[in-house]
Amino acid sequence: MPIPATPFIWFNGKLVPWEKATVHVLSHALHYGSSVFEGVRAYQTPTGVAIFRLKDHTRRLFDSAKIYRIQMPFGPDAVNDACHQVIAANELKRGAYLRPVAFRGYGEIGVSPKNDPPTEVAVAAWEWGRYLGSHEGEAVGVDVCISSWNRVAPNTLPALAKAGGNYLSSQLIASEARRLGFAEGIGLAPDGTLSEGSGENLFLVKDGILLTPALAHSVLGGLTRDTVIRLARERGIEVRESALPRELLYICDEAFFTGTAVEITAIRSVDRLTVGDGKIGPVTSALQSAFYGLFSGKTPDKWGWLDHVDMSAPKVAASG
Numbered sequence: 001m002p003i004p005a006t007p008f009i010w011f012n013g014k015l016v017p018w019e020k021a022t023v024h025v026l027s028h029a030l031h032y033g034s035s036v037f038e039g040v041r042a043y044q045t046p047t048g049v050a051i052f053r054l055k056d057h058t059r060r061l062f063d064s065a066k067i068y069r070i071q072m073p074f075g076p077d078a079v080n081d082a083c084h085q086v087i088a089a090n091e092l093k094r095g096a097y098l099r100p101v102a103f104r105g106y107g108e109i110g111v112s113p114k115n116d117p118p119t120e121v122a123v124a125a126w127e128w129g130r131y132l133g134s135h136e137g138e139a140v141g142v143d144v145c146i147s148s149w150n151r152v153a154p155n156t157l158p159a160l161a162k163a164g165g166n167y168l169s170s171q172l173i174a175s176e177a178r179r180l181g182f183a184e185g186i187g188l189a190p191d192g193t194l195s196e197g198s199g200e201n202l203f204l205v206k207d208g209i210l211l212t213p214a215l216a217h218s219v220l221g222g223l224t225r226d227t228v229i230r231l232a233r234e235r236g237i238e239v240r241e242s243a244l245p246r247e248l249l250y251i252c253d254e255a256f257f258t259g260t261a262v263e264i265t266a267i268r269s270v271d272r273l274t275v276g277d278g279k280i281g282p283v284t285s286a287l288q289s290a291f292y293g294l295f296s297g298k299t300p301d302k303w304g305w306l307d308h309v310d311m312s313a314p315k316v317a318a319s320g
């Protein structure tokens with residue numbers, strides 16, 4: 001589905017018309033993958049539109065830039081403010097998906113030029129629904145496979161950085177899975193243990209214990225992952241972050257993905273083997289309710305994760 005355009009994108013410090021937020025074909029990032037980005041959701045809540053864990057996403061954006069030594073021309077407050085601006089200026093009252101991105105732009109060419117090309121920063125936002133398929137996927141779970149492609153090995157590409165180039169690995173995993181008729185693929189870590197989906201973290205439930213690959217297993221430190229771990233512990237569910245053998249996925253009671261795009265999506269089968277009894281299990285269901293309750297008001301936001309947007313904020317004069 002094409003991206004549903006909104007009137008404005010925040011680009012290098014100001015709001016510009018959507019179609020004017022363009023870059024030069026010789027931009028460094030286009031050739032060498034030198035971008036860092038975030039995927040953030042804003043939800044419609046009973047107390048207005050709120051961005052979920054915005055400061056944590058912005059922190060990860062700056063961490064990703066630090067790992068790749070990309071100089072940021074704006075501070076975190078400016079990026080947070082830009083996220084608020086694109087929601088208010090585009091009147092995204094029903095919530096939105098936000099895409100902050102920073103990248104090495106147009107300057108010198110070469111992998112590591114003498115003078116770093118200037119970093120460009122943009123934040124776009126638009127309405128976006130389900131990622132892995134559908135409301136059906138959410139209700140019954142998705143069918144996935146183990147990919148023939150492993151995730152990146154430690155000390156090759158840094159998995160904790162959410163960087164454009166890292167997503168070549170994700171593209172291989174996701175496109176293979178979809179070619180084979182699955183909704184998503186799961187990559188193994190280089191040691192053959194479970195890692196994560198192409199754009200989601202992975203959780204298993206076995207005998208009431210919630211299991212997820214530890215950060216050392218080539219995963220992105222997902223904010224939804226962290227949210228689920230906290231919500232689970234708060235509900236007395238034991239959580240273990242560790243190395244997990246592939247076959248545990250075939251014999252677990254429940255499995256699900258977490259991510260800003262997929263939120264909490266149950267996994268119905270892996271490599272055509274049904275997970276548990278093929279229905280959404282009690283732990284998955286309890287965590288889904290707790291998670292979505294954050295946005296309906298049923299789950300108290302005691303962590304201050306909801307960052308409310310002032311929709312009546314004066315619109316910044318848009319310029320071309």
Ligand SMILES: Cc1ncc(COP(=O)(O)O)c(C=O)c1O
Pocket residue numbers: 039170196197198199200201219220221222223224225258259260261
């Ligand atoms: C590779 C990968 N793993 C995990 C995640 C989940 O992270 P988060 O929950 O912060 O969206 C994402 C999405 O950003 C991702 O791209």
